[in-house]
Amino acid sequence: MTEDRQSAPNPGDVVLLVGTMKGAFVLTSDADRREWRTDGPFFRGETVYSLAFDQRGGRNRILAGTQSWHWGSVVRTSDDFGATWTSPERQNVKFPEDSGLALANIWQIRPGPASEPDLVYCGVEPAALFQSRDAGDTWSAVDGLLKHEHRPRWQPGGGGLCLHTIVLDAAEPRRMGVAISTAGFYRTDDGGQSWQPRNHGVRAEFLPDKHPEFGQCVHKVVNHPSRPERLYLQNHWGLYRSDDWGDTWHDIANGVPSDFGFAIEVHPHEPDTVYIIPLESDQFRIVPEAKLRVYRTRDAGETWHPLTEGLPQEGAYETVLRDGLCTDGHRRAGIYFGTRGGKLFGSADAGDTWDEISATLPPIVCVKAGVVGGAA
Amino acid sequence: MTQPRDGAIVVELPSMLQPYAAGRAEIRLGSPCRTVGDALAAVASLHGGVTDRVMDERGIVRQHVNVFVDGENIRFVAGLETPVDPGSTIVIVPAVSGG
Numbered sequence: 506m507t508e509d510r511q512s513a514p515n516p517g518d519v520v521l522l523v524g525t526m527k528g529a530f531v532l533t534s535d536a537d538r539r540e541w542r543t544d545g546p547f548f549r550g551e552t553v554y555s556l557a558f559d560q561r562g563g564r565n566r567i568l569a570g571t572q573s574w575h576w577g578s579v580v581r582t583s584d585d586f587g588a589t590w591t592s593p594e595r596q597n598v599k600f601p602e603d604s605g606l607a608l609a610n611i612w613q614i615r616p617g618p619a620s621e622p623d624l625v626y627c628g629v630e631p632a633a634l635f636q637s638r639d640a641g642d643t644w645s646a647v648d649g650l651l652k653h654e655h656r657p658r659w660q661p662g663g664g665g666l667c668l669h670t671i672v673l674d675a676a677e678p679r680r681m682g683v684a685i686s687t688a689g690f691y692r693t694d695d696g697g698q699s700w701q702p703r704n705h706g707v708r709a710e711f712l713p714d715k716h717p718e719f720g721q722c723v724h725k726v727v728n729h730p731s732r733p734e735r736l737y738l739q740n741h742w743g744l745y746r747s748d749d750w751g752d753t754w755h756d757i758a759n760g761v762p763s764d765f766g767f768a769i770e771v772h773p774h775e776p777d778t779v780y781i782i783p784l785e786s787d788q789f790r791i792v793p794e795a796k797l798r799v800y801r802t803r804d805a806g807e808t809w810h811p812l813t814e815g816l817p818q819e820g821a822y823e824t825v826l827r828d829g830l831c832t833d834g835h836r837r838a839g840i841y842f843g844t845r846g847g848k849l850f851g852s853a854d855a856g857d858t859w860d861e862i863s864a865t866l867p868p869i870v871c872v873k874a875g876v877v878g879g880a881a
Numbered sequence: 882m883t884q885p886r887d888g889a890i891v892v893e894l895p896s897m898l899q900p901y902a903a904g905r906a907e908i909r910l911g912s913p914c915r916t917v918g919d920a921l922a923a924v925a926s927l928h929g930g931v932t933d934r935v936m937d938e939r940g941i942v943r944q945h946v947n948v949f950v951d952g953e954n955i956r957f958v959a960g961l962e963t964p965v966d967p968g969s970t971i972v973i974v975p976a977v978s979g980g
Contacts, residue, residue, distance in 0.1 A: 575945045575975040576897065576934035594901060594930040599938045607937035 513565075514586060516878030519833050521851075522567060523843055524553030527867035529569055531587035536876075538839050538853040541862055544587050550574070555627065555828070557614040558875035559640070562622030565877065568641045570598075570611025570627065578611050580627065582641045591642075598627060598635050598644045604651060606631055613828070614641075615671040618678040628668035632659060632685040634697070647697045655688065655702070655719055662686035662722050662741070669827060670723070674750070675730035682726060682736070682751060689721035690738065692751050703751030710742045724767045725827045729776035737779050737806065739769040739827075741787060746806050757806025762793040768830035772855065773838050777805040780832075780840060780856060782825045790824050797821040799830075799842070801856050815859030816850065823848065828871035835876055843869030888967035890914055892924055894931065895974055901930030917950055918961035920971055935973055945976040 514520060514533045521532040521541070528546030548571045555570035564584055572578040579597055583590045600606040609630040617624030617636075625637045627644065634647040650668075659666055663686075670684035679696040682703070689704040702719035709721045722741030729735070737757075738745040742765050744758040758764035763783040772778035781800050785793040792798065796818045798811040823844040833839035840852045847866040852859045890910040894902055902908055908927065914920040918940075925932040936942050940961075948955045949972040955963040965971065 573934075575943065577937065577943060592900070596933040596938065602938065605939065607939050607941065 514877045518877045519835070519839060520558055520567075520586065520875050520877060521833075521841060521849075521862075522556040522558060522569075522871075522873040523849060523866065523869060524556045524569070524828075524871035524873075525843075525847070525867035525869050526552050529553040529556060529571075529587075530866065531567065532849075532862070533586065536835060538833075538835075538851060539860070543863070546867075547587055547590060548581070552610075552870065554870050555611050555614045556871055556873045557616055557625075558873060559616040559625065560875065560877075560879070561616060561619060562640065564622075564640070566640065568614045568616075568625065570614055572610050578608055578629075580611060580614065580637075580641055580644065593642075597642065598629060600633070601646060601651075604646070606633070609665060610667065612667045612669040613671055615673065618673060618675070620678060626671050626681075628671050628683060630665045630667035632656075632666045632668040632688060634668055634671070634683055636697075649693065649698045650683070650691070650700050653691075653700055658720075659685065659688040660720065670726050672726050672728055672736065674728075674733040676733055680733075680750070684723040684726045684738075686724070687720060687722040687741075689719045690723050690726060690751055691719075703747075704754070705752065706754035706756075707738065707740055707745055708743055725769045727769055727771045727779070729771045732776040735776060735805070737769055737771060739766050739781060741765065744769075744781065744806070757802075759806065759808060761800050761809050762798075765790075766825075767827035768825045768842065770830045770832055770840070773832050773834050774836060775803070778803045778855075779806065780830060781809075782830060782842060784824060791822050792824070795819060795821050797823050797844075797850075799840070799856055799859075812852075812856045812859070814857060815852075815861075822846070826870055828873070829869055831872050831874050833874040833876050834879060839874060841872050841874055843872045845869065890920055890965055890967070890969050890971065892920060892971045893973065897975070898931050898934060898973065901934065902928045913967075914965050916959075916961060917948060917955050917963045917965055917971060920965055921948075921961070947974050947976045948972070949974070 517536045523530040530545035532541045552572045557568045559566045567583045581590045613628035615626045623640045635644040637644045672682040674680040682692045691700040692703045707721045724739045734750045736747040744764045745754040746757045766783045797816040800809045830842040838855045843849045845868045849863040892908040
């Protein structure tokens, strides 16, 4: 399916990055988001748990965390929408020798603040945060978290002991949060030197102490640049909101069919509009009643409404993973999600109606979107 | 698997690792090596991109990579302490695994 790209996307076009168990795909569309061009698979046979589209510093850079079953993981980059990729000679995300740790997977890549266009973060398994100061070529571990006193007591979740989520504060670059399965949510206010657990109010159903300081199985955390102190959290059982950067959390699972799930995403321009895709129990992990429904709140979690127009409402035995749901930057927001069944869905009207973009991809583990040149 | 006459240890690479060895299918080690670990250290000094993919940052051979010395899998001998002799052939292959 790979072919030479005849022309680069234009400003206003949408780039949709899809990471699968068998490689990565790059889809592009104009602002209508009805017709998609698919390039890939890139990194055939490798699992791509993390992708990011970074437009800072005058670049249109795609970053990919690729994992070979045999040969390990690296971060690769492309500045031409996937036509060519770097192939790092050396393993570029590497634990320091004295840590005794070895990289298993790269779960998350997150461009840093706009003020530092060469700063990029990545979250890995075993749980650690790395940063790059050259836009993704070379990486070093963030010591404050690597040497955290809690590390010996962190336990792996079903996917391993992974740092899968990085949340930034657009107004305060020295403040950020990370989510680790199953250590919970940690925050730094000093640029990564010190980290404190911020899990007050989040239940850990699987522990004798249901409200420990840390050890919660957090699945995903999101916030909005215009209101960074308000966080939304999808837990392994539990849907929560914090209005104080994680100091306290309270339940917002008001009427959803299950408070279990992985994916959660916030609207690009409405900080009170959030999307989730609930799953039935932690045993079955299929959308409830085999109906593929995205739930949307427009009042910060006080009420939720199912979005179903264009989505299969019977016999849909689908699962959506934690990075399988995303939005683009258009004013009339595009929402996208991919399933473990290899189906990719998109909405060009903030979730009101949906189209099946593809039904035949490999199992999808992450979907990320961006608008070339910024939102139109 | 014929033994080189010059006594060099030969490390044979699978096609996927050859780009990290300037396209070579094999690396000939002129310096003396006592063990597989010595040989891989010598490879690392020449082509670190190869050994990064064979071993993790702790120096442990990755779970789904097999290393053979003269036909014997080092997992069933002495791991990286498996001895090598002048003329030995070390073969690196991806294990029969995957998803």
